[in-house]
Amino acid sequence: MQQIYDLVRLAQIQPHKLKLEVTESILAENMQRSIQVLKDLSEIGVGVALDDFGTGYSSLKHLNELPLEQLKIDISFIANLDDTLNNSGDIVQSIMAIAEHMNFRVVAEGVETERQFEQLIEYGCHAFQGFLFDEPVPLNQLEKLAHDLSGE
Numbered sequence: 001m002q003q004i005y006d007l008v009r010l011a012q013i014q015p016h017k018l019k020l021e022v023t024e025s026i027l028a029e030n031m032q033r034s035i036q037v038l039k040d041l042s043e044i045g046v047g048v049a050l051d052d053f054g055t056g057y058s059s060l061k062h063l064n065e066l067p068l069e070q071l072k073i074d075i076s077f078i079a080n081l082d083d084t085l086n087n088s089g090d091i092v093q094s095i096m097a098i099a100e101h102m103n104f105r106v107v108a109e110g111v112e113t114e115r116q117f118e119q120l121i122e123y124g125c126h127a128f129q130g131f132l133f134d135e136p137v138p139l140n141q142l143e144k145l146a147h148d149l150s151g152e
């Protein structure tokens with residue numbers, strides 16, 4: 001906790017502009033400690049997203065205890081949206097329903113095809129990550145892009 005606080009201060013960023021992504025498996029290592037650390041971060045304004053939701057050691061019980069802002073639907077569910085022999089679409093819709101009722105934002109990870117994108121739009125998803133939109137960008141290119149967009 002102190003290390004993150006120090007980094008935020010050192011980087012001179014506003015904590016509410018930072019979002020940490022944690023995986024279920026990391027939380028499961030010591031759930032009570034994890035919950036406390038995430039609550040402490042939330043109190044200083046740092047946002048928290050639960051990454052790869054539904055693939056780790058998920059317990060819906062802990063969704064009530066964690067100060068989450070966002071659930072990220074794992075790529076494994078998105079990749080199988082077109083497969084009518086599995087229930088990935090139903091799972092995605094269920095995750096979205098849970099998130100909506102708990103006032104979490106949802107991000108679909110690993111969107112690679114127009115069809116996946118269209119299905120997710122039909123399900124009511126509004127935030128996406130994946131190769132359909134762009135490839136991962138190295139830090140130096142991201143800094144240049146941010147600089148170019150800011151006009152500074």
